[in-house]
Amino acid sequence: MSVIVLVEHTGGIIKKKNFEAVQYAAQIAKKTATTLTAVVLGNATNAEMEGLGAYGAQKVLHVADTRLNDLHARAYCKALLAAAEKEKSKIIITLHDISGRTVAPRVAVQLKAGIVAGALSIPDLEKGFVIKKAVFSGKAFAYVNILSDVKVIMLMPNAFPAVKAEGKAVVEQLAVSFDEKDFGVKVKSIDKVTGEVSLADAELVVSGGRGMKGPENWGILEDLAKELGAATACSRPVADSHWRPHHEHVGQTGGTVRPNLYIAVGISGAIQHLAGVNGSKTIVVINKDPEAPFFKAANYGIVGDAMEVLPRLTAAVRKFKEQHK
Amino acid sequence: MKILVCISQVPDTSTKIVLKNNDTSVNGDGVTYIINPYDEWYALVRAIELKEKGIASDIHLITVGKANVEPVIRKALSLGGDEAIRIDADSNDAYETAGYIAAYAAQVGYDLILCGKESIDYNNGITGTMLAGMLDMDYIGFATDIQVEAGVAVVKREVEGGEETDQCNLPLVISCQKGIAEARIPNMRGIMAARTRPLKVVEPSKIAALTAILSYELPPAKAGIKMISPDDMDQLVDLLHTEARVI
Numbered sequence: 001m002s003v004i005v006l007v008e009h010t011g012g013i014i015k016k017k018n019f020e021a022v023q024y025a026a027q028i029a030k031k032t033a034t035t036l037t038a039v040v041l042g043n044a045t046n047a048e049m050e051g052l053g054a055y056g057a058q059k060v061l062h063v064a065d066t067r068l069n070d071l072h073a074r075a076y077c078k079a080l081l082a083a084a085e086k087e088k089s090k091i092i093i094t095l096h097d098i099s100g101r102t103v104a105p106r107v108a109v110q111l112k113a114g115i116v117a118g119a120l121s122i123p124d125l126e127k128g129f130v131i132k133k134a135v136f137s138g139k140a141f142a143y144v145n146i147l148s149d150v151k152v153i154m155l156m157p158n159a160f161p162a163v164k165a166e167g168k169a170v171v172e173q174l175a176v177s178f179d180e181k182d183f184g185v186k187v188k189s190i191d192k193v194t195g196e197v198s199l200a201d202a203e204l205v206v207s208g209g210r211g212m213k214g215p216e217n218w219g220i221l222e223d224l225a226k227e228l229g230a231a232t233a234c235s236r237p238v239a240d241s242h243w244r245p246h247h248e249h250v251g252q253t254g255g256t257v258r259p260n261l262y263i264a265v266g267i268s269g270a271i272q273h274l275a276g277v278n279g280s281k282t283i284v285v286i287n288k289d290p291e292a293p294f295f296k297a298a299n300y301g302i303v304g305d306a307m308e309v310l311p312r313l314t315a316a317v318r319k320f321k322e323q324h325k
Numbered sequence: 326m327k328i329l330v331c332i333s334q335v336p337d338t339s340t341k342i343v344l345k346n347n348d349t350s351v352n353g354d355g356v357t358y359i360i361n362p363y364d365e366w367y368a369l370v371r372a373i374e375l376k377e378k379g380i381a382s383d384i385h386l387i388t389v390g391k392a393n394v395e396p397v398i399r400k401a402l403s404l405g406g407d408e409a410i411r412i413d414a415d416s417n418d419a420y421e422t423a424g425y426i427a428a429y430a431a432q433v434g435y436d437l438i439l440c441g442k443e444s445i446d447y448n449n450g451i452t453g454t455m456l457a458g459m460l461d462m463d464y465i466g467f468a469t470d471i472q473v474e475a476g477v478a479v480v481k482r483e484v485e486g487g488e489e490t491d492q493c494n495l496p497l498v499i500s501c502q503k504g505i506a507e508a509r510i511p512n513m514r515g516i517m518a519a520r521t522r523p524l525k526v527v528e529p530s531k532i533a534a535l536t537a538i539l540s541y542e543l544p545p546a547k548a549g550i551k552m553i554s555p556d557d558m559d560q561l562v563d564l565l566h567t568e569a570r571v572i
């Protein structure tokens with residue numbers, strides 16, 4: 001009857017958001033008086049898998065087939081279904097990220113399970129199985145009740161804290177027989193964006209808009225990002241003018257970020273832009289126009305010229321880091 | 326090659342959300358509806374490009390909704406597409422929507438099914454994956470480029486921390502995002518032509534939603550902004566550390 005949670009690793013590293021998912025799942029297991037089993041696919045070390053115990057997993061089911069190092073919708077689905085069957089699970093949890101979104105809905109279809117995508121809360125069992133999620137791009141929240149016997153939840157990254165405790169999970173191998181069809185999508189090449197912080201998972205983001213005037217000025221924005229260890233993002237016109245790559249475009253028609261800190265530089269704060277960033281915990285706005293709408297959505301505001309303020313902020317961060325070494 | 330493009334109607338991106346009936350539903354009065362931007366700018370336009378290149382033979386557009394969604398599906402037709410299908414139902418969740426579309430798609434048989442990476446109303450991004458599961462088709466999500474040649478698709482997609490190029494035999498379901506095509510605006514010729522293209526209304530198959538929204542809530546208002554002098558960035562850093570606790 002245990003709850004199961006999919007734990008992903010990127011090139012052998014388990015990212016923090018997965019610990020969040022394990023801890024979230026562990027709380028649900030506790031609430032429903034059962035245990036938690038994590039599912040790990042592909043290459044992973046025993047130490048790493050046992051370490052999931054520190055976040056509340058009693059057991060890890062490891063499907064060691066190395067073909068699972070790449071994301072394959074069918075194969076991942078089959079592995080999760082096999083794990084769910086073995087554990088007789090009624091609750092299956094993944095993250096609301098690229099892997100989770102590729103596999104969880106398929107699992108839900110196979111199990112005729114209701115699904116909540118982008119969960120922000122532990123299920124409330126008083127009125128059924130009710131979970132909060134953001135809708136209308138963060139302009140509202142909905143409380144969704146899952147009606148089916150089996151339930152699938154995709155947890156929003158960075159919505160739930162992961163606190164490490166003591167504990168070791170027991171690792172068990174799970175054999176799944178795959179066939180050719182499960183790997184129908186062939187990976188031809190992979191371009192990893194190395195050295196940079198990936199935007200969707202970033203805890204700190206520095207973002208630039210048209211107020212940055214041109215791509216030649218991005219150096220001072222990147223300096224700040226580097227000093228903070230932040231990812232960089234931009235508004236849509238900036239990506240459309242090819243000042244910055246498309247994957248940095250955030251908003252209604254680009255990516256969504258939910259960092260702890262979003263610093264918006266020279267961005268007016270149009271509703272379509274806010275739709276992609278309004279899940280940020282703290283927003284700092286730097287804009288030379290005191291009337292810029294973004295100030296209404298911000299926690300801290302600076303009225304000033306980005307070209308002057310950015311280097312000053314970078315220097316202040318550097319000083320802070322020296323003092324807090 | 327036959328392409329099916331899934332089209333969803335959503336409130337315009339600048340809509341202010343207002344709740345009613347004791348916060349159990351969203352007030353639709355005065356709301357303007359548009360084609361979900363990911364469906365339009367990325368999925369539909371790429372399908373049209375594939376037809377212009379002579380790679381696709383037919384483009385069908387499908388939507389689930391009552392008669393009030395027809396203006397939006399007509400608008401989609403004015404961009405391109407040979408015929409539109411409206412499944413005559415008010416769907417309650419993605420499972421129900423995907424179920425209706427899958428039932429229709431299974432009858433016709435498509436080589437490629439395109440949808441946007443998510444709709445901007447419920448932000449689930451799960452209909453495409455569900456469709457693939459229901460139709461037992463392969464699936465590639467978050468695509469940024471699609472090329473098709475001789476029954477084989479070569480697709481670039483976003484993966485954790487980078488980009489991957491995949492190859493897959495058709496049939497295939499793909500969810501599309503930015504990068505795949507440049508947005509287009511319907512022209513007069515398209516708008517005229519759309520009027521004469523068939524819009525089929527299809528009775529829904531028997532399928533029931535597996536989830537229900539019990540209530541809505543609006544986000545709390547921001548606690549008020551603190552203005553900081555542009556000459557005092559030390560103060561900002563201090564506040565980010567001691568008050569916001571984000572650095």
Ligand SMILES: Cc1cc2nc3c(=O)[nH]c(=O)nc-3n(C[C@H](O)[C@H](O)[C@H](O)COP(=O)(O)OP(=O)(O)OC[C@H]3O[C@@H](n4cnc5c(N)ncnc54)[C@H](O)[C@@H]3O)c2cc1C
Pocket residue numbers: 208209210211212234235236237238249250251252253254265266267268269270271272273276286287288289292304305306307338362
């Ligand atoms: C359907 C639809 C979807 C859209 N989707 C998105 C989306 O996903 N993401 C998105 O970002 N936009 C989106 N938009 C566009 C959006 O409406 C805005 O036009 C856009 O966000 C504006 O970008 P910006 O703030 O960079 O530029 P502007 O609106 O031009 O603002 C520039 C800002 O910089 C300030 N500034 C100028 N010089 C300086 C300086 N030296 N120092 C400091 N500040 C300075 C100005 O005061 C101004 O506030 C969408 C629009 C539509 C209609």
